[in-house]
Amino acid sequence: MKVYGLKNCDTCRKVRKELDAAKVAYDFHDVREEGVTKAQISRWAKKAGWEAMLNKSSTTWRALPDADKAGLTEAKAVALMAANPALIKRPLITRGDTEVYVGWTSDVAEAVKG
Numbered sequence: 001m002k003v004y005g006l007k008n009c010d011t012c013r014k015v016r017k018e019l020d021a022a023k024v025a026y027d028f029h030d031v032r033e034e035g036v037t038k039a040q041i042s043r044w045a046k047k048a049g050w051e052a053m054l055n056k057s058s059t060t061w062r063a064l065p066d067a068d069k070a071g072l073t074e075a076k077a078v079a080l081m082a083a084n085p086a087l088i089k090r091p092l093i094t095r096g097d098t099e100v101y102v103g104w105t106s107d108v109a110e111a112v113k114g
Contacts, residue, residue: 001026001112004036005090015091015104022113026093031085038082044092047100050077055089 003019005012007030019026029036045053054077055061061069068080081087093101093112101108 001093001095002029003027004029004031004088004092004094006030006032006086009090011104012091015093018109019113024113031088036082036085036088038078041078041081041088043097044094044100045074045078047098048092048102050074050081052102053077053089053092054081055087058086060084060086 001024003012003015003026005015005028007013007028012028016026016028041053054072064080064084089102091104093099093108095101095112099111101111
């Protein structure tokens, strides 16, 4: 299992602490420091939905020019997330090539811990 996020994100720290306490093995990947590819983001978007992945409440989103935010399509959103990895809702958790979870809800926690 791989957890994608930002090392300074409070939610990501909480997730890592919970996974450690539950003795769940995972690799943490800081999307800002280590980057992610457009191909990865596109694959995740196909599984989880680009709307669920795009963090419109982030300061990064608010700082974007209005032209970038207008007329969003999957292709445009994927390109924006590739150029600005902080736009990816955190955490994004993958298990193999088939499972992609976005955010940290009780359902996600149960799925990845159980």
